Amino acid sequence: GAGVSQSPRYKVTKRGQDVALRCDPISGHVSLYWYRQALGQGPEFLTYFNYEAQQDKSGLPNDRFSAERPEGSISTLTIQRTEQRDSAMYRCASSLGGFGDEQYFGPGTRLTVT
Amino acid sequence: GIQVEQSPPDLILQEGANSTLRCNFSDSVNNLQWFHQNPWGQLINLFYIPSGTKQNGRLSATTVATERYSLLYISSSQTTDSGVYFCAVNWGSQGNLIFGKGTKLSVKP
Numbered sequence: 001g002a003g004v005s006q007s008p009r010y011k012v013t014k015r016g017q018d019v020a021l022r023c024d025p026i027s028g029h030v031s032l033y034w035y036r037q038a039l040g041q042g043p044e045f046l047t048y049f050n051y052e053a054q055q056d057k058s059g060l061p062n063d064r065f066s067a068e069r070p071e072g073s074i075s076t077l078t079i080q081r082t083e084q085r086d087s088a089m090y091r092c093a094s095s096l097g098g099f100g101d102e103q104y105f106g107p108g109t110r111l112t113v114t
Numbered sequence: 115g116i117q118v119e120q121s122p123p124d125l126i127l128q129e130g131a132n133s134t135l136r137c138n139f140s141d142s143v144n145n146l147q148w149f150h151q152n153p154w155g156q157l158i159n160l161f162y163i164p165s166g167t168k169q170n171g172r173l174s175a176t177t178v179a180t181e182r183y184s185l186l187y188i189s190s191s192q193t194t195d196s197g198v199y200f201c202a203v204n205w206g207s208q209g210n211l212i213f214g215k216g217t218k219l220s221v222k223p
Contacts, residue, residue, distance in 0.1 A: 031209060041216075045211070089155065100144040102162040
């Protein structure tokens, strides 16, 4: 079946602009996670949802970052007033159940802030 | 918080060679996953292995939870095995995975 999809795959934006990154999880998966990966590093946790409820947003670096999953399926990660330090690969993952289940990752969105 | 350490950080092999990658973690974990990040940036699931041994073709993995480590074995390596191998754990009451820094593998023809 279809895996996790993300769009856009690449995004170049100017400093100060807002961006919205989309994640479409595997059908039927309850939990959805957002991670950010800098070059040469492993992914780092940003936030996660069970159904439409945001369970943990402790990894969001500051209040310019927000996420939602209003109908318990597709999720959007929004970065307001982008800065060059926001440039990274943003990855989304989903799991069938919650806590402890195997997570499957999408292809990521490569964000470049100029 | 939990620490996840992978070794070696870099590994260069000739095609056909075998290798062992190691992941140490500092506390009890709920689950452990191995991933392969290929040169195109895709993060591919290899194993979901909180304990025990699993095999998939030329790859196998063993997690000894009581001693807090996991090993990934790659036999008869191929150039397509090149990339970065990540170990990631789920720990405590958190839902997210915590990743190690990865092992960068280069397989030469």
